[in-house]
Amino acid sequence: MKPIISMTNISKSFSGNKVLNDVSLDIFPGEIHALMGENGAGKSTLMKILTGIYSKDGGTIxxxxxxVHFKDAKEAEHAGISVIHQELNIIPYLSVMENMFLGKQLTYGKTGILKTAAMKKETKRRLSQLGIAIEPEKTAGDLSVGHQQMVEIAKALATDAKVLIMDEPTAALTDREIETLFKVMNGLRKQGVAIVYISHRMEEIFRMCDRISVLRDGKYIGTKPIQDTTMDEIIKMMVGRELGDLxxxxxxxxxxEFLRVEDLSGPDLLENVSFSVKEGEVLGVAGLMGAGRSEIVETLFGARAKSGGKIFIEGKQVKIKNPFDAKKAGIAFVTEDRKSEGLILGMSVRKNMSLPNLKTLSNQGIISSKREKASARNFIDRLNIKTHSPEADVKNLSGGxxxxxxxxxxxxxxxxxxxLDEPTRGVDIGAKxxxxxxxxxxxxxxxxIIMISSELPEVLGMSDRIMVIHEGRVARIIDKKDANQENIMQAATGGE
Ligand SMILES: Nc1ncnc2c1ncn2[C@@H]1O[C@H](COP(=O)(O)OP(=O)(O)OP(=O)(O)O)[C@@H](O)[C@H]1O
Ligand SMILES: [Mg+2]
Structure with a gap:
């Protein structure tokens, strides 16, 4: 069989930094090909070059x-190559249907009159293939992140591509949505569609993919058929060394006991949520997407209105009406939605990192850029953040x-x-x-520490106790020694 895509010696630099160095990759029809590598290895960039979004400096496709020489994504799409991007491209103020048909609305001949009914029907059909019922007229921005992702997926599937690139499609999906997506992927594979699948979740890769290729620091390391390799080998290829116990x-x-929350309730979902966290303890929070896990911590942090409940720190009741109160009480919050809440994309890495602690970094109100720099450098080193400088704009960093x-x-x-709300989502294994x-x-x-995570191995591996949330209530709090995937899932789905 001949490859449908053949990329040879692809190179790319951004303002003098080489991010892809002679990368070659073949993709065959009917295979699900995993593309793996640490954050910043160059996966998304390689796929953006393949789909005409970025131009390459050298090499052939x-x-x-x-x-071929695609000038833009549209040309690639015409050649049968579609991409589901890592960062959502939904236009929030348009409807689901308008997003689905953006730039390719169905019209009556050349009249320009829209075939609204047909587009509505097609939108419904495509979404129901993915097992979800969303009204086509709903404003896309009002959907959950998971549903927005499903709309993106439906949109890419609607192009009937021969090559489908999925850049971390499951990061925001529920388990059920993931299962549906996998079924769709299996169907496409049978029809001979080639899928390039980017994910940091090893379990998914080993379950779904036929071959794995690894990039490290912009270089091609190798390709392995899934049955001839192991997770350990792939990790070693990605990281360049043995990682040891995760x-x-x-x-x-x-x-x-340090923090106690009593009967926390919210106007929408939360009902009498009570729990405590000890000094030096990790309380894991598990539950299905939409169960109210984020609502709990957002309410605790004062970022959401509460309709009742008390918060105690070291036995003393504290009033937290807004995030400022929370910060004053010593609470820090790493949100799950880094794009809209966590970061200012047009600002430098250094400035973003100093935002919540301008006080300690300033002298009588004047920010010490020296201290700011030192602090940024410290975290860049500790977290191994891949950026050519602390002054680089955050938007130019890779997702992880x-x-x-x-x-x-x-x-x-x-x-x-x-x-920590989904602290390792989209983060590579070394950084995890x-x-x-x-x-x-x-x-x-x-x-x-309160850690929300949808990855059960992570919850089990890191928590001292696990609080399982179901429909806005605490279903169960389980000690680490008694916890396993089964009893967590059972509690999360409302079972006994
Ligand atoms: N538009 C850009 N301008 C400058 N640098 C960029 C740009 N896009 C990507 N880079 C840099 O290129 C390198 C590769 O990034 P890329 O997004 O391809 O990584 P990735 O493998 O997809 O990582 P992740 O797993 O975190 O998504 C990174 O160092 C990143 O900072
Ligand atoms: Mg990426």
Whole structure:
């Protein structure tokens, strides 16, 4: 069989920094080909070059043996190559249907009159293939991130591509949505569609993919058929060394109760949520997407109105009406939505990291850029953030590295209580381990940590206790020693 895509010696630099160095990659029809590598390795850039979004500095791209030069994504799409991007491209003020048909509306001949009914029907059909029912007229911005992602997926599927590139499509999806997506992918594979699949989730890769290619620091490391390789080998290819145990042991046990939340309720979903966190303890929060996990911590942090409930820190009741109160009480919050809440994309890495702790970095109100720089450098090193300089704009960092900036930003305020909402989403395995190490260091300093995660291995590996949320209530709080995937899932789905 001949490859449908053949990329040879692709190189690319951004303002003098080489991010792809002689990368070659063949993709065959009917295969799901995983593209793996640490954050900043060049995966998204390579795919943007393939789809005409970025121009390459050198190398050739062939589609079915013929050399191509795509000028933009539209040309690539015409040649049968579609992409689901890592960052959502939904236009929030347009409807779901308008997003689906953006730039390719159905009209009556050349009259320009829109075939609204037909487009509505097609939108519904495509979405129902993905197992979701959304009204085509709904404003896209009002959808959950997961549903927005599903609309993007439906949009890409609607192009009937021969090559489909999926850049971390599952990061925001629920387990059920992921299962549906996998079914669709299996169907496409049977029809001979080639899929390039980018994900940091090893379990998904080993379950779904036929071959894996690895990039490291912009260089091609190798390609392995899935049955001839192991997770350890792939990790070694990605990281360049053995990683050892992913979840480091915590030798100190938790101290006395630090934070107590009693009967926290919200206007929408939350009902009498009560829990406590000890000094140096990690309380994992599990539950299905939409169960109210983020609502709980947002309410606790004062970022959402509460309709009832009390918060105690070291036994004393505290009033938290807004995030300022929360910060004053020593609470830091790494949000799940780094793009809209966590970062100012047009600002430098240094400035973003110093945002929440301008006080400690300033002298009588004047920000010390020296201190700011030193602090930024410290976190760039510790979290191994890939940026050519602390002055680089955050928007030019790879997705996972942006996540690390968010984390660095909040660690700077030396919190007493740290809330982490999906801290390792989109983060590569080496950095995951780094984040776990930092969590453990913080627990040793007595920080109380609340960690929401959709990755059960992470919840199980890192938590001392696990609070499972179901429909806005606490379904169960399970000790680490009694917890397993089954009883967490059971509680999360409302089972006994
Ligand atoms: N538009 C840009 N301008 C400048 N540098 C860029 C730009 N796009 C990407 N880069 C840099 O290129 C390198 C590769 O980034 P890329 O987004 O391809 O990584 P990735 O492998 O997709 O990582 P992740 O797993 O975090 O998504 C990074 O160092 C990034 O900072
Ligand atoms: Mg990427």
């Amino acid at each position: 062939e589609v079915n043996g013929a050399t 979840f480091p042991d915590r030798d100190k046990s938790a101290g006395k 590295n942006q996540q690390k900036v968010v984390i660095g930003k909040w660690l700077g305020i030396n919190p007493k209580i740290l809330i 381990k780094e984040i776990y190490n930092i969590i453990n260091e913080l627990t040793e300093q007595g920080v109380a």
